[in-house]
Amino acid sequence: MKAIMVVGTTSHAGKSLITAAICRILSRRGWRVAPFKGQNMALNAYVTANGGEMGYAQAVQAWAAGVVPWVEMNPILLKPQGDMTSQVIIKGKSMGRVNAADYYEQYFDMGWRAIEESLQHLGNEYDLLVCEGAGSPAEINLKHRDLTNMRIAKHLNAPTVLVVDIERGGAFAHVVGTLELLEPEERALVKGVVINKFRGQRSLLEPGIKWLEERTGIPVLGVIPYMEELFPAEDSLDLLERKSHKSQGDIQISVVRLPRISNFTDFDPLESESSVSVKYLSPKQDLGHPDAVILPGTKTTIPDLMLLQRTGMAEAIQNYAAAGGTVLGICGGYQILGQMIADPEGIEGQAGRFPGLGLLPIKTVITGQKIARQRQVSSNFPQIGLPVTGFEIHQGRSRVETQGVDPQAYQPLFDDVNLGLVDKCQSVWGTYLHGIFDNGPWRRAWLNRLRQQRGLKSLPTGVANYREQREQILDSLATQVERHLDLSPLLS
Structure with a gap:
């Protein structure tokens, strides 16, 4: 199956936003696409038509792709309870509550099977999957049990884009450090870097981009300007x-x-x-x-x-x-x-x-x-x-x-x-x-x-539902990102 992988140097780098934008961009180009996130930890959930729970962000990405949200787009959802435990949702159904230390021992194999089954199901239905990672793909203490980053990229042999949030500072170090900590076969899948949330004059960034491309051998596919919050936050x-x-x-x-x-x-x-x-x-x-x-x-x-x-x-x-x-x-x-x-x-x-x-x-x-x-x-x-x-x-x-x-x-x-x-x-x-x-x-x-x-004077009540406004937001997001992002190395 064809797939693109979006990973980030850190949490909140903008993976969800970039994934949604790519879904809408490719949908407008005539592709039948679907989002995918193997494992999500969030308290913002959505209920599908058949009563299954999934991450709300993946539901928004499905709407960006112009398709109906299904639990296979987010087969594992962890809902933290604040006491080092989480409720485990697998393929839309609650499996109970588990301590963080016991989660991978009890659910890793079951979770990976759910991921493989979901990928197979989606691969039969769609031309291309736009997959989102979680956190960083280079957490060396967690990589052996990571269910949602480069394990999925390798499984799909998916060309991967690495997103970095430049507003937080240290963006070049984040990119270089992340690439250094990837295994050779993982790094080989990274086809480009996206610098996200940039404020300022692009020309001032060019020397850094040139150095980064020479240092890593990986092109910078886009510099996305800072946009006001367009995408639902995933945690409080x-x-x-x-x-x-x-x-x-x-x-x-x-x-x-x-x-x-x-x-x-x-x-x-x-x-x-x-x-x-x-x-x-x-x-x-x-x-x-x-x-x-x-x-x-x-x-x-x-x-x-x-x-x-x-x-x-x-x-x-x-x-x-x-x-x-x-x-x-x-x-x-x-x-x-x-x-x-x-x-x-x-x-x-x-x-x-x-x-x-x-x-x-x-x-x-x-x-x-x-x-x-x-x-x-x-x-x-x-x-x-x-x-x-x-x-x-x-x-x-x-x-x-x-x-x-x-x-x-x-x-x-x-x-x-x-x-x-x-x-x-x-x-x-x-x-x-x-x-x-x-x-x-x-x-x-x-x-x-x-x-x-x-x-105060009453407002008109004959207004459209928010989903129509959300469509406009997603269109605006895709238009802005498409203007600054070269997807061709990921699609070739």
């Missing part, structure tokens, strides 16, 4: 560097950056709204007085709930809601807003029953069986009858409490009561639905409530 460390581009938007929304925050790609559509400023807030920071507070998804709900209580953020949110502020919880955030979370089996680490924030009348039990599925529902609020699509990924089962609760005080958010609730004042919202803000009319209707409270 990226949120530390992410700053709102609109510090003075009409509407200020604070997302609580939980320690194990997951699926924060849910908020990309909000950040795309020109009138909205999104701020990621540490639980240790002052909540302030935003127009809305969002509790996002989390891989481990109970430890994050306990942290909110220890830092005082839980009480701050309760006081904010009592004063009439708007609070929205998604997935784990929805569970945190409830009355109680029980974990009888200690799946999240500590067995027991834990009081929630008490803002919604639900009780949640954490179970070993995960729900992962796409959904299509109709909204009851903030406007009735809006079609809404998204997906669920959660291990908790939540039950709406009726005893001692005014039946008129809370209403189902959608035509499926199990997907969420809203209070009668439309101030406290909770849902299991990831991707809810991708739905343009629903997002605008929800934002218009916030705007009305500020006395």
Whole structure:
């Protein structure tokens, strides 16, 4: 099968972005292409049409390629839980939780079989695979058990491009050092270097490029200028560097950056709204007085709930809601807003029953069986009858409490009561639905409530869903990268 491999000198070099760009470039040239990442460690996940989990970045790369995301594009997904353990997802299904020290002993052979099977399946369906590595291919203490870098490149005999982030400094040393640490047969596969995130005048870089090509014998295939964040970050460390581009938007929304925050790609559509400023807030920071507070998804709900209580953020949110502020919880955030979370089996680490924030009348039990599925529902609020699509990924089962609760005080958010609730004042919202803000009319209707409270004019609700905007972003990304990248040595 034909394949291209994209590896990086470091994490965050821009591999995911370059992979997505190449997928779109080749798709526009008439190739039937698919992305592939053998093993990904991320808490941003996507649920495919058949209910399998995969890395969200690979789903975006599939959309860049113009194809439907399937779990074979990311056969191994590790979802870290923050206690030196990770949940292992193989070909879309959870295999349980494992300690980092035991992972390769227990799952290496199974993982490689899943990778080979997935590559075979994709090779039968597509003209070319654009494969992405993870971290660095030259981690000498890990190479013997690396499932996603040069092992795959060698297996596919794939021409490989090495991406380096020049903004971090030391780019030439990173390239030379990485190449020096590769085995001869691995280095022979590297057909070019891409210098990414360059700011400044290209002519000033030319002496360095000339030296690098002479020193390594490998051409520099492109110098990609720095682009504003176009691609969803894969882990929460990226949120530390992410700053709102609109510090003075009409509407200020604070997302609580939980320690194990997951699926924060849910908020990309909000950040795309020109009138909205999104701020990621540490639980240790002052909540302030935003127009809305969002509790996002989390891989481990109970430890994050306990942290909110220890830092005082839980009480701050309760006081904010009592004063009439708007609070929205998604997935784990929805569970945190409830009355109680029980974990009888200690799946999240500590067995027991834990009081929630008490803002919604639900009780949640954490179970070993995960729900992962796409959904299509109709909204009851903030406007009735809006079609809404998204997906669920959660291990908790939540039950709406009726005893001692005014039946008129809370209403189902959608035509499926199990997907969420809203209070009668439309101030406290909770849902299991990831991707809810991708739905343009629903997002605008929800934002218009916030705007009305500020006395601002409502925005039009007849807007396209975010996927159309994402298509424009991917086209723009591909156009910019294609202008600066020579793919011919990789395709020949």
